[in-house]
Amino acid sequence: MADGNVLAAPAPAPAAVAPARPGALRRLARRRSTLAFVLTVPLLTVIGGLVVWPFFYAIYLSMLNKRMTRFVGLDNFAFLLSRETFQLVIMQSVIFAVGAVVAKALIGFILAHVLHALPAKGQRKWRGMLLVPWVIPPAISTLAWWWLFDPSYSAINWMLMGIGAPPVAWLGEPGWARFAVILVNVWYGAPFFMIMYLAALKSVPDQLYEAAAIDGATGWQKLRYVTVPMMKNIIAITVLFSLIVTFANFDIVRILTNGGPQDRTHIFGTYAFQVGIQSGDIPLGAAVSLFMFPVLALLAVFVLRDVTRRSREMAG
Amino acid sequence: MAQVSLRRVVKEYEGGVQAVKGIDLEIADEEFVVLVGPSGCGKSTTLRMIAGLEEISSGEIAIGGMVVNDIPPRDRDIAMVFQNYALYPHMTVYENMAFGLTLRRFPKDEIRRRVENAARILDIGELLDRKPKALSGGQRQRVAMGRAIVRDPKVFLFDEPLSNLDAKLRVQMRVEIKKVHQTVRTTTVYVTHDQVEAMTLADRVVVMNQGIIEQVGTPQELYHRPATRFVAGFIGSPAMNMIPARLENGAGALRLRLPGDIVLPVPAERTQRYAPLAGGEVLFGIRPEHLTEPKNLDRPNIATFEAAPEVIEPLGMETLVIFSLQGNEVTARLDPAVPAERGRKMPFAADLNQMHLIEPRTGRVL
Amino acid sequence: MSVTAAAEATAAPAAPLYRKVGSIRRERRWALIGAYVALAVFVVFFLTPPFHMLMTSLKSSAEIADLSNNPWIVQSPTLENYWALLNHGSYPRHFLNSVIVTLSTVAITMVISLLAAFALARMRFWGSATLATGVFLTYLVPETLLFIPLFQTIGSLGLYNNLWAMVLLYPTITVPFCTWIMIGYFSSIPKELDEAALIDGANHFQMLWKIFIPVALPGILAATIFAFTVSWAQFLYPMVFLVSSEQMVLTVGIVSDLIRGDTFQWGMIMAGAIMAALPPLLIYAFLMDYYIAGLTAGATKG
């Protein structure tokens, strides 16, 4: 850099130096923030061009008619709300998200504790096996479930018949189909909760449990008064985050039931795909997606709050 | 050769905190100067302005006669040793020391020569292939110094380099640093909050407090002739006793009346010096080592008085006795052979040749 | 463990309390047995689908169709499904496409995230704090919210049914999270390390390249694995934007090619699924610890 040459110049007598030139270093700092901005330009391009802009474009699209020739205001939204199918979609999305997340969180919590109780040596091996569902891409593993639920070849039904139970139309009957999509989602997502909780458990200092033991706490009381309070924040973050992801799910329902039977398993993502892409009504599809936005935004605000709180705790 | 001069240097952080409030300091070539003061007094800020890591708000800093206000750290030809060593964790000791030279495109064999030389000075020759993780605290400290030495800079800057070491190692490394300076004779600015470290290492000590310089001087000067109440209290351990007293005029001589009606005569040769304060309230300063069991009573200006010890701390080679003069704690330093008992009055001798009088309002030592 | 030790230490002197130590030990043994039972149940639940997938993939079509067989075990294992997939049809093409898209996405993602994270973690500039928050919020935007407007955009760019559209779109899912965890890793590097580098004479790029990237390597590994996983598993975008078999990637291709009308070639579907699941499984088998450390960095202190 240019400043590098200064040292080579003959040193002036201290007295001769004029009042300090204000701010070459400040100029340097400004150059640094310019550089910082340049470094973030690719990121800004991705976020701006492929997230923020499409979002506003979606709002615009959702207010056009099917042929996209006319501005219709909020008609698409009103139309959707009046349709029974869409009302079902709203209900099913909520059931799907809440049901799956509660089950995932519970299973994850139990498994994390179980793993944490194991001697360190065996832990890694068991953890590895329990992570398998989460490692396989869901679009791939759902194929296996689809096959397990096959109407005529279902290996699960084969076992049911073995114990004398009647076969189940897993994907053909609305109640069972809803159960099936939730089950697969739980199967795929529980390991994620497990590793988050396991990490949180490991970060609870042993002395706390020792102190509680000396104070006479039973196992249950330790859970209630030590573990849960220490993990509260991470539980909240994981649950909120998973609610977002599950609510906006696509892969599992699309492959397993494609919304059927009689649209009884559609959720926002799959319904938007069916309406917008398959039936070619782009504006209506955009409107379906946008219905997710208020819920997602609310959840995101809570996640952000908890994450900020957590990082502040960790810093302090 | 490089002297360092600071002229009316001010540092104001964003948000208006004035960490350094206009300090002047001349550091001679090859000098070892220690900045000492309590935590938060602006020592690190001063050092970091010399290094170029913090912008100077006003005033100027010159290194080797060259104003460096606008020069980035890499072109100031300085080297710095940090409190947490800041060794690059992914590089071996050799690479850590060579990094600055590599960036400056030194030839390979010159780098090797310098690193090996520094390793010899610091006795870390067999550690060159290790990563910092595999080193003990003291070894890391040496490597951090090695990284500075190989650069052969105009100035060494140290920011509390020994604070992360345990007490024993700290003493050992202190000696090591002094030896290195005697070998390489590079101008050094050294920051610490530990006055013992400052006194043992420094050619000159700079005592800072709340962003200003209280006093600059050799360790001896600071100890025997502190300029301010702050320096008097900061230098020396245990700290100097400061007892509120009244300076009375009586029969051509001055007397100090301490709480508990202890009256001490002021040495005659100081009468003139203290005359302006006569009749007023002052702080009487005396170091614990000058408050002893009665001894040398034949010498001039040794006064005795009685007090009852409240706490007795036998330290082996000496015994510290703490007594109270109407709520003012006073520490005396006795010979361990002297019997002392809690609560029982005993005689003490004050060596008034070593006394100080502090003007309470200005904090100046007269 | 430590809990028992503490109990023993306090209980040892008095005899009645001593019995309690035994009960704690017994309690612990029961807890451990309970733990193993729960583990076994969930391991069976979790591994059933992949196991069944593997069994089916090793069966001939005839064996699959024979309803009198036990579906859970294979009578006469054969690799014919794998053989058929690899030698006929477009499975190799899909696999290659997945590899191309994934590798390109990972490379693009890491360049963008590392540069941005370096700037956001270390250089404060106007709006940098807002941008860091924005990055995190973007990570929470699911692709189901945006695929319809993107469908229009990609169409108007002439990239419909083009593999490279995936390379353009996948970074929207990978970049925010990778940037976010890299900001975390970079911020945890002590500030003195940059200052030492600055004094040693490094410029900003040397600082990033020679100090930050090597020091944050575990984080970079975690981010890379994340980008890989997400790209390899992405399903919605190929579903929406790709149609021809030439351009298709694995996640969608397996089904679209192997289901002709109502005939499901389950043996081949499962063989294809096994092979598609293999790359992520292998990566996790070797690098799981790095990835988990990266993901859970926020869940643990320090």
Ligand SMILES: Nc1ncnc2c1ncn2[C@@H]1O[C@H](COP(=O)(O)OP(=O)(O)O)[C@@H](O)[C@H]1O
């Ligand atoms: N980056 C900063 N921003 C604002 N204030 C700072 C900053 N760094 C230090 N300070 C403040 O400046 C004062 C002097 O700090 P410092 O020079 O680090 O003290 P020390 O003598 O302990 O090294 C302190 O009050 C500190 O809080």
Ligand SMILES: [Mg+2]
């Ligand atoms: Mg400091």
